[in-house]
Amino acid sequence: MSSPIKPRFITFEGIDGAGKSSHISFVVDLLVARGIRVTSTREPGGTALGEQLRTVLLHQKMHLETEALLMFASRREHLAQVIEPALARGDWVISDRFTDATFAYQGGGRHLSRAKLEQLEQWVHPHVQPDLTLLFDVPLDVARRRLDATRSLDKFEQEQEDFFAGVRGEYLRRAAQFPARFRIIDSTQSMDAVRQDLAAIVAHL
Numbered sequence: 583m584s585s586p587i588k589p590r591f592i593t594f595e596g597i598d599g600a601g602k603s604s605h606i607s608f609v610v611d612l613l614v615a616r617g618i619r620v621t622s623t624r625e626p627g628g629t630a631l632g633e634q635l636r637t638v639l640l641h642q643k644m645h646l647e648t649e650a651l652l653m654f655a656s657r658r659e660h661l662a663q664v665i666e667p668a669l670a671r672g673d674w675v676i677s678d679r680f681t682d683a684t685f686a687y688q689g690g691g692r693h694l695s696r697a698k699l700e701q702l703e704q705w706v707h708p709h710v711q712p713d714l715t716l717l718f719d720v721p722l723d724v725a726r727r728r729l730d731a732t733r734s735l736d737k738f739e740q741e742q743e744d745f746f747a748g749v750r751g752e753y754l755r756r757a758a759q760f761p762a763r764f765r766i767i768d769s770t771q772s773m774d775a776v777r778q779d780l781a782a783i784v785a786h787l
């Protein structure tokens with residue numbers, strides 16, 4: 583008898599406009615086709631409270647530490663209500679962003695110290711880390727062009743180039759710091775080429 587497939591926690595990351603969201607359902611479909619039960623979720627959000635916090639976080643200006651604390655507050659609820667129960671019942675969890683986003687946006691983008699963010703990470707999830715993080719990477723000008731000009735941009739999407747340079751830089755720094763967990767996806771490629779890369783990564787899981 584084959585042993586059950588070990589549950590896994592997979593996160594999708596990247597700067598706004600890198601195109602990660604369009605690939606999440608593709609990966610979920612690949613896993614479901616392999617008979618894996620998948621819980622697909624997102625941050626900030628993923629719970630009723632988290633979605634309310636998301637609305638505030640994406641539209642209201644606030645002190646940078648308030649922003650980081652609310653990201654982790656939303657995450658605490660998300661872990662308790664969604665991520666930990668899903669992993670415990672054997673589902674794989676796919677999350678559109680997780681703690682790497684806080685290091686990238688509030689750390690790299692807004693310059694909140696890494697030490698403070700590490701303290702919050704230790705407090706909120708000392709024992710949980712993604713097994714795999716797919717980082718969708720594109721140069722800033724490409725990302726900017728991809729942001730949909732037909733809808734209004736949220737608080738983060740309205741930030742300037744130096745903010746996104748900091749966000750991208752911190753994502754790449756973390757990818758270098760945790761090479762066993764991160765896979766960098768060259769998101770300047772065509773949709774089909776990105777999908778081929780994703781299928782190859784998923785096939786090896």
Ligand code: TYD
Binds near residue numbers: 680683738
């Ligand atoms: P995003 O995931 O890009 O959703 P959509 O594709 O619907 O725009 O939006 C979430 C925004 O929140 C994004 O700009 C990054 C930001 N964010 C942080 O600043 N810190 C965090 O910890 C997380 C999870 C997200």
